[in-house]
Amino acid sequence: MVKSKKIVQQGELSFGRQVASIYLPTMIYETGIGAVTPVIPLMALQLHASPAIAAFIVALLGIGQVVGDIPAGVLATKLGDRKAMLYGAVVTLLLLVTCAFTPNWMVFAFSIFILGMVNALFVLARQAYLTEVTPPLRRSLSLSILGGMTRIGSLIGPFVGGAVMSIFAIQVAGKSQDWLPGAFWAAVVLTCLTWLVVFAVPEIDLPKTVKKVEKVTVKTTYILRQNWRMFATLGFAILLVGAVRQTSNTALPLWAAHIGLNASMTSYIYGLSGLLDALLFYPAGKLMDRYGRLWVAIPSMLILGGSILFIPLTHGIWSMAIVSLLMGLGNSIGAGMIMTISADMAPASYRAQFLATCRLFGDTGAAAGPLLVAAGAGIGFLAGGIWLLGGCGLLSALILGLTLEKYSIHANQRTRLKNGLTKQGHPFS
Known part of the structure; x- marks a missing residue:
């Protein structure tokens, strides 16, 4: 299991700590997700899925995120935001390896669906974490940068995946063909880096001036x-x-x-x-x-x-x-x-x-x-x-x-x- 590091006390969360604990792992993680997203339909077709099924498998990533939103909130409350990111990165790693080795499109489709659910946990955990440690007067800037890091990762991810697939291209019937699992292995490396960055940064406590409130688990029906x-x-x-x-x-x-x-x-x-x-x-x-x-x-x-x-x-x-x-x-x-x-x-x-x-x-x-x-x-x-x-x-x-x-x-x-x-x-x- 993941050991919790010593909590760092501070008067106000500095931008440097935000970069180390939130923005950097966010960009790295989203780069990995961005690397595999364009390859999902191509991988499905290579696994002998029909075009209609391949399109549905692409949609499963978003559907998994919708299904995972509410459980993600419960887990983030129980585990804590930082631990949720660490565990989310580990499960993402296992799913990416499964996708790279998957023998058929059914296992692949299930893995993509679960990947969407885990992505919901990681996204929610870092949003909740940043909300906790950022004063309201700097909240918009902090969360806007978080959104920006997500978009930058999604923008450069396909280039990273494409480069790896091209470098390790294989020969099929005398023609060079991109190695599709390479995008997933690129994401594996990036997810490992994400875990290391989150683990290396000590957990940051709330400012002393903020009154601590005991966290409780409530039903979604109560919230609604x-x-x-x-x-x-x-x-x-x-x-x-x-x-x-x-x-x-x-x-x-x-x-x-x-x-x-x-x-x-x-x-x-x-x-x-x-x-x-x-x-x-x-x-x-x-x-x-x-x-x-x-x-x-x-x-x-x-x-x-x-x-x-x-x-x-x-x-x-x-x-x-x-x-x-x-x-x-x-x-x-x-x-x-x-x-x-x-x-x-x-x-x-x-x-x-x-x-x-x-x-x-x-x-x-x-x-x-x-x-x-x-x-x-x-x-x-x-x-x-x-x-x-x-x-x-x-x-x-x-x-x-x-x-x-x-x-x-x-x-x-x-x-x-x-x-x-x-x-x-x-x-x-």
Whole structure:
């Protein structure tokens, strides 16, 4: 079993400690997940799965994360956030090795599903951990950087996996063929590094000025019952945000193929969106900390939802590139906003479970969003599915604007003043 290291006492969590205990392992871990994600359908096909089954196996990663959200909250509460990350990395390691050696697509599919569940534990644990050790006035920046590290890892992961597969390419029928298990072995190495980094950094206790609250385990039904008004309104907005954010993974490639763009051009467009998506998380976090969460949440969803509406109006490489950049801009400035909003509302006694319930809404939307686009394509009206998701983005901005002030002290400067804080969120002297 994993031994707990001595707890380090400190007055306030420094940025250096955040990098060592949260951001670095997050980026390494997500690089590993990013390395295998594009290879999942190819590996399934190599294991003699049909194209339909291969597509379903890809979806199992997201479905596993939805199923794992609530158990992740319970485990993170019982184990503690740091131990949850350590155990999550160990199980991820075992699953990746299984995927690399798997004899058939059924074992592979089961492993991918469980990998999604474990990913939910790792994601929730680091979010809860960072929420615990970061003062509210720096919460947005800290969680935005966390979101940014996730996106950077997802961006560079495919290049790492691709490089390993190419270097160890095998000869089949006189032709060079990429070694698909190489992506999983690259992820194995990165997951080992993640575990070592988390294990090497001493656990950080809460600041002495923060009153300790005994953590309790509660039922999800209790959380929903106690906060039903919030989940019926703001929770629905979180679901919509999750759906809209996944649109670039589905709508851009499908529409590019619809208008006749080749695979390489589609990849360049997708890469443009992903590059911008990973660049603006820092100023977004600073803006939320200084002026409030709404100053980022509403513009993010207006830009992202509005740009999605323009996808069906594009007819070539340049118009698609402009729209993809706008989508990347909208998504990038919203990095960490849902994590921050959830953290603002989370009760200290069952914080991890509350955050897990919020993640359940977002992950459910993320799993359902691409299905709307796929349904539109299935009935021969791809544009309709894309427009529906764009409308979801605008609707989420409206709901956030109407309801966030009721539930977050840090929604904007007005709510801070109303709750006895300065405009910057500091207590009055």
